[in-house]
Amino acid sequence: MTAPIGRPPHPGHEPSFSGTPPFPEAARTALANEQLRANLGRATATIRTKRAKVVAERTDWEALRLAGAAIKDEVMRDLPALLERLERNVTAAGGTVHWARDAAEANAIVARIARDHDATEVVKVKSMATQEIELNEALRQEGIDVWETDLAEMIVQLGHDLPSHILVPAIHRNRTEVRDIFIDEMGRVGRPAPAGMTDEPAELAEAARLHLREKFLRARVAISGANFAVAETGTVVVVESEGNGRMCLTLPEVLITVMGIEKLLPTWRDLEVFLQLLPRSSTAERMNPYTSMWTGVTEGDGPGTFHLILLDNGRTDVLSDIVGRQALRCIRCSACLNVCPVYQRTGGQAYGSVYPGPIGAILTPQLRGLAKHAVDKQTASLPFASSLCGACFDVCPVRIDIPEVLVHLRGQVVRQSEATHRFPSREALVMGTAAWGMRSPARLGLAERAGGLAGRLFGRRGRLPRMPGPGPISGWFRARDLKTPAPESFRAWWHRTDGGRGRDR
């Protein structure tokens, strides 16, 4: 799962997350990679500090969060009417709107449009929706070259790698690794990296600029996602930092935008809230360097042809879950990744999805249909990939209560396991026995006496270094001792001494 440093020179297809093992196993592999942990630890600590600083500048931050959540909830409530309003306004402004139920439909629409324009290559603005539907692989199968133009996304693509972060997909790479990838790979697909290039960020950026420039100037079709789309006006919005997006959105003749249906905003005024929330939460900037907005097509200004593809791909299923639907408020800022103690140590690829981290742990299982049908083990492991520390909820600009949704989805996983297996799992047996034992004071008291006895038998000076025999909690003992059960429980002490008033005192 983790992309090894020795990359295959010519893989037969785009790398994919399919085949990622369940989270605990993927995490174990990632945790063993010291370089990965060092890269991630450094990068997330930097952005965490910067974010905290620019958020603290806003005394109305909490009001902005509440407004952001309320606007997105309004979108959920009124989604069909708002989408149709967007469609009418985009169409009236000269664009063409397509509706895609799933990834296959969306990919087929994009491929058809590209073929209609005899495109052999396309340039891409960084987009989560197109990563989600694996558009690059679909176009490759059509013989169309796809060039990612966001710097980090290009590093991932050139490295035949998988993304590990929503905003900074190459966050797991340090600059030396980036230099090596540029030197090895750029020449295979276009202008090579300058001879003698060092790993100085300015030199790396210059190499990327030169490499991309020829693609920007040549490509006739561009593909983007959307950060927002305003139903009231039919305006689509992309925010970015590097200017590569502006190039893609203005230079080619044809622009195809794939957007998840939840990216909608009802009115133009709503942008005021989100254009404050998003940059501060994602790049820790007061305002992002480039904000591109377009409404259909404009004669003599930018692409003459505009196609907007509205993507469902599981989103209406998420919408039908009253607890889980808050995940659709997500504006893909990545603040939850940067504060997550699990993500910081395992990296994003361990989540086996283009959506890693806390938001991925609640979004991926829902998009894959957890609420409706049995899911694979990897998907089912994601809601458990959290210590429920709550740091993600604190920073979420649209107040998604990620721990609440995680626990809700854990319930769905457990009920699904009960429904699909004839015999209860070992965990279900343990939990069932525990519930039976712990809900009665008498049985709990007996268990405590047994525990106290076991502690005396197996403990060493109050510590249990390993479990006597195999057990469901054997993982505890790999690096931890356990305190032995007390010889006398509190309950027994209270009973014996009348709450400390009796003969013990």
Added chain:
Amino acid sequence: MRIALFIACYNDLLFPEVGRATVALLRRLGHDVEFPAAQTCCGQMHFNTGYQDACIPFVEGFVDAFAGYDVVVTPSGSCAAMVRHHHPVIAELAAERGGHPGLTERVATVAPRVLELSEFLVDTLGITDVGASFPHRVAFHPTCHSTRLLGVGDRPMRLLAEVDGLTLVDLPRSEACCGFGGTFAVKNSDTSVAMGLDKVDDVLGSGAEVLTAADTSCLMHIGGLLSRRRSPVRVMHLVEILASVGSDA
């Protein structure tokens, strides 16, 4: 004021000294405390692991055991958060499943009266100086559930600041999760240990003799890692420090 002690099941079994310290402290402050023998577990482990239906009997047992008290004090921020925030959710679930008349109302009465110890001392009793003496270097770990879910804020620190002889040392990155996370500690034990070892490094680097917190569950995890490393740093619940009056602690 009729005060009940909710010990929390893992304290009952593994850390009875935390319960005894709570009783001793409250009595020293002039408040008697009762231990309703019918109490068992708040159901947090089952709830957070996805066995939410199994929590319904726990919630019923909880409201039965603690009905009629003015305050339910617990030396566990995590369990207090479970009762205050999630028992109402389980009561709703019980209503959906049917056959639990009045549970929602009983939970609405009992749950808000459950207070974590530092909330009770600072807010209800209005004191921060509990007359304790503990001449040691102490680091405080603000556990995730007590700070983020329950919102105890700086109450534990204010209590510790008044303890005679105690030196509060700075714990770097104190707000970072220690990696316990209930069943996360066994289901994702590698990640849990990686998080815990970073916490242990910060604790050892702080120069503390004692690490304290308002949750013994997190301390059990950090303490287990310290113990495996043969570290002399001790873990103690906040209330054990607040109950101390001599230099023998």
